[in-house]
Amino acid sequence: MEAPKTNIKTKRHTPMSYQQHNTYTSRRQQNWSRNQNTTRFVSAVKLGPVAHTILIALMITVLGLIYLTQATRATSYDYASQEIQTEIAELNDQKADLQIENARLTALETIKNSSVAREMTTPASIEYVE
Numbered sequence: 001m002e003a004p005k006t007n008i009k010t011k012r013h014t015p016m017s018y019q020q021h022n023t024y025t026s027r028r029q030q031n032w033s034r035n036q037n038t039t040r041f042v043s044a045v046k047l048g049p050v051a052h053t054i055l056i057a058l059m060i061t062v063l064g065l066i067y068l069t070q071a072t073r074a075t076s077y078d079y080a081s082q083e084i085q086t087e088i089a090e091l092n093d094q095k096a097d098l099q100i101e102n103a104r105l106t107a108l109e110t111i112k113n114s115s116v117a118r119e120m121t122t123p124a125s126i127e128y129v130e
Contacts, residue, residue, distance in 0.1 A: 047055075104110065111117060
């Protein structure tokens, strides 16, 4: 390795600098990397500023419509779940009413006063097993 040059008047060490040649440029300086084409595609169709503005407006419109369809779909799911919740509440009320009616129909007084109980007769003799 070569020692750095010393300036005799100031006695400072100045490192050697490399000069860049214009004839050769490396891949890093050209911002090219592996597996990339080094040619560029030039379109034959030239669009003006009005056409670019129209294309951007169309893209924004399409994105807005996509957003609206997604938001509408979420709202429809909300309505469907709300309908199911109201149906569940109605069925729970109906179940409670049926339980109350079942308790009323099976009550002891109702059974004693029923037509079936009136038709029954008392036994003539009662015997117990010892």
